[in-house]
Amino acid sequence: MTSNGLVASTRAEMLRLRKWPAVWVTVGSWLALSLMFGYAFNYVSYTSGSNGFSNEGTTKAMLLAEMMPANVPDVFVQGMPMFGGALMMVLGAIVAGNGYGWGTWKTVFTQGPSRHSVVGGSLIALTVFVIGILVVTMAFDLVCALAIAGVESQSVVWPSFGSVASSFGAGFLVLEMWTLAGFLLGTVARGPALSVGLGLVWALVIENLLRGVGVLLDPVESFTHVLPGTAAGSLIGAIVGVSDGGDGTPGVLDAISGTQATWTVAAYVVVLPLVAAWLVRRRDVT
Secondary structure, X not given: OOHHHHHHHHHHHHHHHHHOHHHHHHHHHHHHHHHHHHHHHXXXXXXXXXXXXXXXXXXXXXXXXXXXXXXHHHHHHHOHHHHHHHHHHHHHHHHHHHHHHOOHHHHHHHHOOOHHHHHHHHHHHHHHHHHHHHHHHHHHHHHHHHHHHHHOOOOOOOOOHHHHHHHHHHHHXXXXXXHHHHHHHHHHHOOHHHHHHHHHHHHXXXXXXXXXXXXXXXXXXXXXXXXXXXXXXHHHHHHHOOXXXXXXXXXXXXXXXHHHHHHHHHHHHHHHHHHHHHHHHHOOOO
């Protein structure tokens, strides 16, 4: 893998992502979810005086405090284990899957840079987009919080640098892991449809079923502790906390400690791209 080939592949992939409507639809969907679950529903509940399914038993003062700028680091990450992770898995799957489905990678592999350069460039471009999504989301949430604080005539208390940094780091690990998981699925399936379907079924259904069975069977519970969804949910849960009643944000867990969750997610971030690169290198492109 030459540096020139890697740089050229990264630039080409960045261009493809910037010009691809599906990427911006994915980003827009995530921002819309962040707005609805982080601010819109809570604000409607606050102004109407009624509690919804996500904030039953919460006082108006608590609802308002949750929407203030000081709480942005928590709002920023709370939807990432399930909703954000699922969308990033879709993004990774369509990037790799369409590389095969459109015949782009087959052409590049036979005429252009090495396979490692192509895959490495694609992974770097995806990582840049994940960081960009995190920056945009943080700014978007801050603007929403400032707007609500202004409308409700509340004094602005800025979040601490430490809380912002820890939330940003945890958010990066979680979204990067799910993006790389989708990329691996797209590489395995060599197409977007199957890889997206498998990823969503795993993230939204299978892991939840396994955790439910784990309540009854200890071996299954131990197995779920190393799964990506459990690790991601526990990492975010260590930052935002988990309600005693278990009715908090979907996907946010306390199944394992924050330290164990961090190492588990980091391990996936390292291993998933290595497996994808090995798979591309080993098999024929037909």
